[in-house]
Amino acid sequence: MRMPIFIMSVALAAGLATAQEQSPQAKPEPKAENLEATIIPVKTLSGDSFRRLANLLGVFGARYAYDDKLRTIVVYAPKDVVAQMRRVVEELDRPGSEAAIGRNIEMTLSFLRCSTKEPQMPAALPPDLEPVARQLRAVTQCKDVQLWDTVPLRLQEGKNTEQESRLPSTISDVPSAVATVQLGIQPEAVIRKESGTYVRFERLRINFRLPYSTAPKQSQEGASPLVSTQFQVMNVGLTTSGDFKEGQKSVLGKISGLDDDTSIFVAISLKVLD
Numbered sequence: 001m002r003m004p005i006f007i008m009s010v011a012l013a014a015g016l017a018t019a020q021e022q023s024p025q026a027k028p029e030p031k032a033e034n035l036e037a038t039i040i041p042v043k044t045l046s047g048d049s050f051r052r053l054a055n056l057l058g059v060f061g062a063r064y065a066y067d068d069k070l071r072t073i074v075v076y077a078p079k080d081v082v083a084q085m086r087r088v089v090e091e092l093d094r095p096g097s098e099a100a101i102g103r104n105i106e107m108t109l110s111f112l113r114c115s116t117k118e119p120q121m122p123a124a125l126p127p128d129l130e131p132v133a134r135q136l137r138a139v140t141q142c143k144d145v146q147l148w149d150t151v152p153l154r155l156q157e158g159k160n161t162e163q164e165s166r167l168p169s170t171i172s173d174v175p176s177a178v179a180t181v182q183l184g185i186q187p188e189a190v191i192r193k194e195s196g197t198y199v200r201f202e203r204l205r206i207n208f209r210l211p212y213s214t215a216p217k218q219s220q221e222g223a224s225p226l227v228s229t230q231f232q233v234m235n236v237g238l239t240t241s242g243d244f245k246e247g248q249k250s251v252l253g254k255i256s257g258l259d260d261d262t263s264i265f266v267a268i269s270l271k272v273l274d
Helices: 002-021 049-061 080-094 127-140 217-221
Strands: 037-042 061-067 072-078 104-115 146-155 161-167 179-193 196-213 229-243 250-256 264-274
Touching: 037 080, 049 061, 049 072, 049 080, 049 146, 049 179, 072 080, 104 127, 104 179, 104 196, 127 146, 127 229, 127 250, 127 264, 146 161, 146 179, 196 264, 229 264
Parallel strands: none
Antiparallel strands: 037 072, 061 072, 104 146, 104 264, 161 179, 179 196, 196 229, 250 264
């Protein structure tokens, strides 16, 4: 009686093993000869936008690694899977795509008018701009630093912003002469570094339209309204790019003023919103 029971146990064990091998849930590992290693470059996205794209590729279940500084994704997978991943990257890795538009950013531009002449009546600056003024006095010939105007902006990572704003007049005796600033700003990505959070700007363009009086001095001293409308316009500005740290005032550069004694400096401050 013992022999039939033993034979039946062996048969059941063999049947279970066969059923497990034929189970549809068990997916065979692809053979090594069917795999390929491929580098997929990312041309547009960087920072958080790059990492969002890289995380999306996890749906393919392939082996891959990425580096946001090199802006490169390395894939080790079957050819058809590599082709699908490449198509996803090409679709999202372009300016204006949903993947390129990310975090909101608050930016404040402060326009400082500096003079090499000693001020007759020094004007007080906001406390957060005092360190900037001290730095300008230390590294330039500026002796008088005054806040001309402040422009707050709300930007979005990966999205271009164009804006024109009116500024306080540079010449009080010509009421019709309006000073303006034109802004073209493209925050490319939010970058995380060991020292903090930075915003990488692909382009930061600031152009000033500065009117100045052309009336003769003797006419300006008179009361003629016709003479007081004589003015011309000077166009000056700067274009830059780079990484600027959140929570820190950074001076973008120096812009020529209306004469040899004056100049304009632009300070930027940033806050990245979650």
